[in-house]
Amino acid sequence: MDARIAAARARLGKDLVILGHHYQRDEVVRFADFTGDSYKLSQHAAAASDAKYIVFCGVHFMAESADILADDKAVILPDLNAGCSMADMAEIGEVEACWESLERMGIAHGTITPITYMNSSAAIKAFCGERHGLVCTSSNARGAFEWAFSKADKVLFLPDQHLGRNTAFAMGIPLDQMVVWDPFMLNGGTTPERLRKAKIILWKGHCSVHQRFLPDHVDAVRAKYPGIQVIVHPECRWEVCQKADAVGSTEQLIKTIERAPAATMFAVGTEIHLVNRMAQRFAGSKKVITLDDSGCLCTTMFRISPQHLAWALENLVDGHIVNQIKVAPEVKHWARVALDRMLEITA
Numbered sequence: 001m002d003a004r005i006a007a008a009r010a011r012l013g014k015d016l017v018i019l020g021h022h023y024q025r026d027e028v029v030r031f032a033d034f035t036g037d038s039y040k041l042s043q044h045a046a047a048a049s050d051a052k053y054i055v056f057c058g059v060h061f062m063a064e065s066a067d068i069l070a071d072d073k074a075v076i077l078p079d080l081n082a083g084c085s086m087a088d089m090a091e092i093g094e095v096e097a098c099w100e101s102l103e104r105m106g107i108a109h110g111t112i113t114p115i116t117y118m119n120s121s122a123a124i125k126a127f128c129g130e131r132h133g134l135v136c137t138s139s140n141a142r143g144a145f146e147w148a149f150s151k152a153d154k155v156l157f158l159p160d161q162h163l164g165r166n167t168a169f170a171m172g173i174p175l176d177q178m179v180v181w182d183p184f185m186l187n188g189g190t191t192p193e194r195l196r197k198a199k200i201i202l203w204k205g206h207c208s209v210h211q212r213f214l215p216d217h218v219d220a221v222r223a224k225y226p227g228i229q230v231i232v233h234p235e236c237r238w239e240v241c242q243k244a245d246a247v248g249s250t251e252q253l254i255k256t257i258e259r260a261p262a263a264t265m266f267a268v269g270t271e272i273h274l275v276n277r278m279a280q281r282f283a284g285s286k287k288v289i290t291l292d293d294s295g296c297l298c299t300t301m302f303r304i305s306p307q308h309l310a311w312a313l314e315n316l317v318d319g320h321i322v323n324q325i326k327v328a329p330e331v332k333h334w335a336r337v338a339l340d341r342m343l344e345i346t347a
Helices: 002-015 038-047 060-069 092-104 122-130 141-149 161-170 192-197 215-224 238-243 250-259 272-281 306-317 329-344
Strands: 016-021 034-036 053-057 074-076 112-117 134-136 154-158 178-181 200-203 229-232 265-269 287-290
Touching: 002 016, 002 306, 016 038, 016 306, 034 038, 038 053, 038 060, 053 060, 053 306, 060 074, 060 122, 060 329, 092 122, 092 154, 092 200, 112 122, 112 141, 122 134, 122 329, 134 141, 134 329, 141 154, 141 161, 141 329, 154 161, 161 178, 161 200, 161 238, 215 229, 215 238, 215 265, 229 238, 229 250, 250 265, 250 272, 265 272, 272 287
Parallel strands: 016 034, 016 053, 053 074, 112 134, 112 154, 154 200, 178 200, 229 265, 265 287
Antiparallel strands: none
16 A cells, blocks of 8 residues: 555655645555644645645545635545544534524624634534634634624634633633533523523534543543643543643644653643654653543544555546545635634634
8 A cells, every 4th residue: 555655646746735634544644745733734735836636634624624725726535434523513504593593582693703613514614704703723712712702792612512611711701601502402402591691602512532531531640640741632521621731732732742841741632643643753752641542543534544545546646536525615705704714813
């Protein structure tokens, strides 16, 4: 597989850019021209002026974002089954029904600003763009909240309740001013009175990887390794983030380890491929372990295999574009508006 991928890549030359997300398996990410989080990679896609083809080794919503930002390039997802369980927890029909319910309660435009995490479908991004909202990443979520509160009194945040809760709490908003909207229950499983009083309405969604980390894992690793630094992603539960020494996006977690003195030991609460990669990178100077080694694999990201990558590249060599991700023009317009608003804020 390595030889076939290398040969196809050489044949395609400057026409090709391969993007690899931090959570991608090592045997695929080794071929990436750029590695990073979802938005950073989409920016690389947009900036690759010479390329005709963007092969995105990530998941579906990431390839959509690349297509939105890289207008004249073919964006390819090596395996169409590589989705995101979090993104799938906010379906556009459910979100529109939520918005209509809020409007009937007197909570509408001018009162509430919708914000969607990057880990969402293009349709959800467009929904927010059309309703004077925006997109955020885990690194600039606070800036997005501050921008939203400058426009309205409330925020509807989707699809990850944990990122929304952790961000709002860090800004000084108490938990009793946040309410969770369950799309499968009448009025979101709460009351109109609570919704009117809340400053933050959190969509009931989560990352299946990061939600597995528990407060007990923090206690156990501290007991086993006295003095260890616990750093976690803000998609983790609020209780876990409160016990951690630092909370940050994938890029911020990497920088925290980079800047730490030699001999520092870290327990990292995020996807196992990134943790293992950092453990190898810093071996000899710092010790990096996972916060808990049970179930912290992103199984949908793992679907992208060397076989899928080789198949996609060899088809391009033969002049066939496979698994192209194309966002509808009307969706692309409003999603781009939401992404552009994000660029106006600071992280």
